[in-house]
Amino acid sequence: MNDICVFIKLSDVKLNLHRYRAYLYLAPAIVLAALFCWYPAVKGFIESFFTVSHSGTVQGFAGLSNYRTLFSDKAFLNSVSNTLRFIVLFVPANTFLTLLAASLTRRKSRFSFIPEYIFFVPVAVSLSAYSLLFRELFRGKASVINRILGTDFLWINDKSGAMATLVILGIFLDFGLDYILLMSAFRGIDKNIIEAARMDGAGGWRLFFQVELPQIRGTVLATVFLALKDAILISAPIIILTEGGPYRSTETIMFYYYTEAFRSGNRAVQNSMAALVLTIAAVAFAIYSLRRKSR
């Protein structure tokens, strides 16, 4: 690093005009970060302690009353419990299935490119395409899924069915990316480690659970956090698939935020929710980066 600094100093003497060029190069990034990240985050956080009119003008200090309103709002509490239910169902199922797919295809063979492509291809399908597709697949009693399973479950029009459909949709949305991360991690394990374990007589299950899985635990952890983040913030698939229904059974935190902020214009709920999400995200991210650093 040092010799570069010396060089830069020399060049600065030579070209005084260029002295501030670093700031010039950084200006677009700083302006964008300030305008669309720092400013809205700080403004939203501060406004969560004020009374803000429908049109957005600040009317007076409110203390914690916005938060009190929020936490006595039954619909909000319902959205929290729905989100928690979604997390509990989605994160383990997603982790298990993507890990299963990755472990079944972790060894390269002649025809392994076929399942690899199938497991990877969900990456190519957009969120709205999958959501529209699932809306059709799970629609009503005479749905395609019911025909295949031989059931007559109501899926999207049933309280628990709608949540189940949403969890399955969530798994498909994240499947491709998680799969490719995990599969690449398996293949990136040092061959010597596996060979050494084989020589020691480890095979099959033992090789997988005691050697390979521990080797990729960093990637597994990353996919779990990715799934957790997506689960906490899920809203767009709900807008397309269920509109939060039936009977608010699929209203998650971010879906509720979306309806309050953009449809009802409820400032008290909107700002305090944004501040809460921000805090949760910051804490979660801090924990994750600390864990990464400590390893």
Next chain:
Amino acid sequence: MIRRPLDQMKFVLRKVVLLLLALIVAFPLFYMFSSSLFSAKDFNKVNLLPAKAVFSNYAKVFGHRYFGSYIINSVGTSVLASVIRTVVIVLASFALTHLSFKGRNLIFSALMLTLFVPQEAVLYQNYRTIASLGLLDTWAGIIATSLFSAAQMILVMGSFMAQDRSSYDAARIDGASDLRYIVSVLVPLSGPAVLTVSIQTLITTFNSYLWPLLVTNKPKTRTIQTGITMLGFAESGDMGAQMASLVLITVPFMIVLAFTKKRIENSLIRR
């Protein structure tokens, strides 16, 4: 290789589970393709394959009055976002890795702070900003909030730092400007990282749903991902045309994926 019966059973079991999982993952896409050729009758009968392939579904999609503008808006915004974000990130990464100046660490940390703020938490405030700048229903409004990414900047900075410094020194002594050095030496040498940033941005912008939904109101200014939910085919009972529209926006990415799968894999496998 001689296998014991137990090993053989395990082998078969593994293949069966693999086959089952692959069928489940592939099924929605299979149905999407198949039902894009359905007639209304096939939908009523809950068929899995069309009794007779109907291609008019695709004609209906191409004949839709807004489908063309949805596609143009999506391609336009994603290419624009990709180019601008790549330039912004390359310039910032260059300054942070190749130059020394006052406040370098402060600026770097401040930019890294954006990692803590999910777009969802600032959705409403950003909407207000875009509205007050008069950018609703414009391409600028659709892409403005996604023109910088700290995560991608880390990636590019890592690649820039790995390059040999003496080439920059030499270029400066030869009188080459910074931009010249970036364009003809640094970026070509950091090809994979810069390419990853631009492709990632292209795909995420093309596929984004919520933000374009919020900042566009006129049908003509919508992108395909929001527009596709508003084509009106499903509502008027024309499910086949809806499915055909899904096929049309998915197939290009499936083809791209088939060609780039190896590359993506190799870039992910640590060596």
